[in-house]
């Protein structure tokens with residue numbers, strides 16, 4: 009008999025093995041030192057938040073046919089704007105909204121360059137990055153600090169569960185929001201009219217066009233909305249993770265997010281798994297440096313997440329298939 | 342109710358570059374008829390249909406639906422008016438399921454946004470049952486054979502309640518049996534009141550199914566007629582604008598010395614032999630045809646002979662000189678000419694201009710290059726000369742070949758290959774998908790090459806083509822040559838038996854004919 013379960017196991021054998029190994033490893037580590045284990049896992053989740061937001065931004069764009077390598081710039085600009093608005097108004101909510109809108113604006117700019125002007129999309133994304141690096145570097149003033157930071161909110165009952173509770177259910181609001189958004193994006197992409205049309209436009213825009221779907225409008229909408237997610241990642245960095253702004257504080261996360269997107273095969277849930285993996289590598293790296301346990305220069309340990317990026321991309325690169333029409337400007341007949 | 346469900350009056354469409362694709366075209370469609378639109382490639386059939394479907398805007402003219410004038414600005418408008426179109430190149434998303442493809446753009450939703458796939462699937466099933474168009478609603482389109490993909494395209498139109506169905510060259514991609522199935526579906530749709538515009542350039546098909554026939558040539562309508570008033574000859578003449586010779590004219594071959602000599606050629610694909618120890622000799626001044634159902638090793642044989650694939654075993658001698666495999670340049674320099682099976686993939690660089698495509702084999706040699714410098718003037722002059730000589734219809738030598746019709750693209754390849762001093766020509770499916778005018782032209786050129794002493798190896802899945810061009814015919818079945826005949830001593834039925842693997846000649850006979858080096862143990 010071919011039950012759905014069996015098929016599921018067969019198709020996901022690698023992932024199942026990885027999951028079991030992970031659970032065993034966590035159990036072992038928890039047994040050795042509960043506190044450090046919880047700390048590392050919680051830190052993994054925190055590190056993964058901007059990555060998954062960036063990856064969602066990237067994959068919504070690419071699913072509709074637009075490559076976005078400007079995520080780094082979108083995050084950085086949003087982080088900066090959130091910071092400024094918070095410093096001026098003292099409101100965390102307003103600052104978050106400002107960051108999200110900034111991300112949307114940059115997304116719209118990318119859509120304008122690649123859909124309307126038909127500029128090469130890689131160049132369009134680079135333009136976003138250059139603008140962000142330049143503007144934030146120029147206007148940044150040393151010595152300002154945000155007025156407050158989002159604080160963790162423990163969710164009753166759930167936060168009491170060992171390991172899972174402290175890791176997932178004692179977080180500040182933007183983290184919760186992100187976790188919800190992962191599932192929202194997944195749902196929209198696969199279960200709604202908007203998602204079906206988005207994927208069609210990214211795979212075969214002419215087919216979509218002959219069915220009366222407005223390819224340009226779909227791409228504009230998607231890239232702009234996706235920009236909001238990158239904007240949220242920026243807001244997260246200043247308002248929740250750090251509590252201030254520094255030059256180049258995104259530190260390559262926008263690019264790692266692209267690796268996360270590819271590793272996650274342009275699928276929101278898989279991308280989340282990938283983001284957690286990268287987050288874990290980062291957290292582990294920090295922990296190792298902190299303990300000074302290994303006799304390896306800290307620069308090498310610091311390379312861990314990036315090394316992982318390279319290995320993962322070299323390993324999966326050949327087997328995944330990006331949306332067929334990604335990167336190609338669509339020209340109406 | 343008006344006499345016509347659809348009428349186009351005085352439609353004119355000019356493209357940038359000066360092509361007048363439609364020149365005051367009048368066309369009409371009666372309710373419940375199959376109206377064939379016949380014309381050579383480039384006649385403007387697709388352009389007219391794209392205008393009716395709202396993909397292009399006409400420069401002049403008016404369209405009427407049910408007698409009322411309408412303006413069709415987009416496919417959206419066309420769909421609303423009950424017009425459905427199956428495009429020449431399918432408009433399906435390969436990674437979507439059949440259901441997803443059919444509902445795309447007209448989705449069944451709950452709460453305004455959420456897809457109701459189970460209900461959509463049910464509707465697709467009902468629709469496919471009602472019209473006898475069998476499809477698996479859950480299959481991924483990329484896994485389906487083209488015949489089934491076409492059914493999906495037709496269902497797409499029916500799903501949107503099309504009363505006017507445009508089929509743009511639907512038979513070009515089908516096997517003869519699939520064509521029969523399609524015709525059955527078309528008749529059934531007609532009986533249910535759907536009016537069909539059937540585009541083709543194949544004369545037999547038109548006579549077999551159409552109620553009325555409109556012929557287009559060079560952007561103009563030549564006339565409208567019915568199948569009982571015309572025959573193939575008359576239709577061909579209307580299409581091409583002159584009398585067409587449907588039979589190939591050729592004198593008996595005068596074979597000279599052996600030019601191509603291959604022995605024991607073995608090609609494996611993932612360890613499985615697909616060409617099994619094939620030996621062949623082709624003489625100067627003869628055409629050896631290789632008949633066979635597609636997929637019996639012809640493609641691999643051709644690739645091995647043209648330097649595109651390294652065989653596992655075998656030797657290749659061209660004009661007495663032993664040749665290395667897997668080196669197209671050396672073969673070309675030693676007199677190989679090649680008309681590849683897939684002209685767009687292997688024959689041309691589509692975004693390049695006609696001029697550049699015409700020197701793909703010679704661009705690095707004088708007069709087209711001096712040292713490392715291209716000589717644009719020489720390249721341009723060469724193009725102008727060949728465009729004239731080979732009657733390539735295009736806006737100019739610098740336009741990308743991608744914009745040419747199939748027949749003209751093939752002429753570019755023929756011009757490139759035939760304008761070099763070649764000794765051996767491999768013509769692989771040289772007329773696939775072309776119209777009668779182009780077929781006649783290319784056949785004539787191939788016979789000319791033969792008469793000039795070139796050794797020609799013709800590979801074709803069209804038995805008619807093999808029969809009418811070849812001097813000798815070899816049959817390929819499961820990677821082996823199973824029979825060789827003189828062309829005048831064999832008929833289609835006999836060849837068919839060998840092609841199907843029902844018969845093979847004895848090994849002694851095959852060794853004697855030079856297509857085996859030894860009898861099997």
Ligand SMILES: Nc1ncnc2c1ncn2[C@@H]1O[C@H](COP(=O)(O)OP(=O)(O)O)[C@@H](O)[C@H]1O
Pocket residue numbers: 356357358360361362380381382383384385386387388389744745746
């Ligand atoms: N988008 C286009 N731009 C420029 N020329 C075109 C375009 N589409 C078609 N043409 C030209 O218009 C003519 C008619 O083409 P088409 O309608 O495709 O012919 P058919 O379908 O009868 O083969 C051809 O000469 C073709 O090269």
Ligand SMILES: [Mg+2]
Pocket residue numbers: 383386387388429509510
């Ligand atoms: Mg056409």
